[in-house]
Amino acid sequence: MNWGDLQILHALSQSGSMSTAARSLGISQPTASRRLRAIEDSLGARLFDRLPSGLEPTEAGKRFLPLLSEMDSAAAAVGRVTPSVGGPVTGRVRISLDEVAAQLVIAWLPEIRARAPGVQLELLAAHDFANLTKREVELLIRSCLPREQHLIARKLGSIAYGLYGAADRPARVGIHTESWIGLTEHRLWYPRQKAWLEKHFPADPILSVNDMASMQAAIRQGVGQGLLPCALGDADPDLQRIQDADPALSEMEYLLIHRDVLREPAVRAAVDAIVAVFQENSAQLLGTPVAQAAE
Template sequence: MPPALAWDDFRLVKAISDQRGLTQAAERLGINHSTAFRRLGQIEAALHTALFERHRTGYVATPAGEEMVRIAARMEEDVTGFARRLEGAAPTPAGELRVTTADSLLIDLLTPILARFCARCPEVRLDVVVSNQALNLAKRDADVALRATDDPPDTLVGRRLATIAWALYGRAGDGDGGALAERRWVSPAPGLGAAKAARYVLERTAPERVVLRLDTVVGLADAVAAGIGIGPLPCLIAERRPGLVRLSAPEPDLSAGLWLLTHPDLRRAARVRAFLDFVGEAILRERDLIEGRS
């Protein structure tokens, strides 16, 4: 008789492979290390084969282990898809809605809109994940994403709400008479997803004039407002800070699309549809500010 394997066995093997170790895999699954160790031994004994090679750098899947990981990934995708389809049939806006966005969009745009949405749909419980990295909506890392991008994933559906304009800003009254290239600059870190803005800075001043780099756009705006240096900022953020002045027209090369996205299986779910419609219309009313016309 072939060994009887449960879904949890496949989940454990995949977690160990993903995390390259038992301790991290156990934490991810919410079990203790000894339970994970014992269960892996039982699975390998039942299959009469090793699923992992133990190295000093971590656990490495054997061919048999790799096959279990592939099967587990397909099973996980099927289970997640089934859950999405069930949720898509929900009749009224209710339940938990997981939203992901960048810190700059949450603080300077989305938070007051979320307050109005919560008042409109009190049965929807929002779980907001602030991340400057794109989360995987297909794996339910989030249900809805508000993202600045020119290349949204083909696997998602949604609408482009506006074009996020960027311009050069400084603090009012700081060094107005000097050439821009000779002033102190602040710059976004290239890994932030603002590589275009980082290149913009280096094309306009010498590297030694860049006195600060940050991996958050909100922090970049705070640095300019504090007088550390001038720098490129989204008009959406800078125009809300009364101490900042625009030193250039919006720079077309720095612009990015503002997208509201979800997974196709979720777009008809009542809570997702209500959120997309409400937030989309609210953001459209802010379009002049977002696109630098305010």
């Protein structure tokens, strides 16, 4: 029995009519009837009773035919992930990521596109988890490992956090009691960074924010000192790093993907390119210690 035989049986099972099944398959009714007889002969069992009202599964058919629905679903899944044969790798890949990872992907986009020129990336900035199983997005960049066994995690690199101030202020190394920028309680996405700031700055913050893009903008405007990922702060000419943060604040970033979706050429190309570029820029993620930078 081949896949064509299974398609005929599935069509007959779904329609209950020889003529309807034949039309859906693009064959004649006599051909469908002959194929069914040949299949039944090869199995040594009658699968359908031919009644005036249509086709009725026999007891043997009732045991065998439900399996065809599972095979049809599996075939559809195969169709979703089957790589295209030949030609350049092209396609759209959606990535859910936080504002830090988004800025890094944008900063390194020329390098990523050089490795995957035919892939169009869509960045969806969010801290909430998009559902990879339901294909809400193709990729997730997060600082935590997945619990689901069908998800794969690729390490991007460890992101270090340093203390920054505005570059147009007098250069001073170390923490000072001047104004500082805190992190909000509401929708707190950086709990360790919040605790570090409150430990080292006992006074109330002059401003609190809940994301690193706002933190960076506030520091740049001279509102006060604040924590930033070194890869963002060091690359900003309007900022100066005044102290390295506690190494405990470093966070490993992961690229998460559904095992089946990874087989798609465009997704595979995007994953390989992003992982390679992040790893090549690992020194920027970790940042240069202030003492070395001053030499």
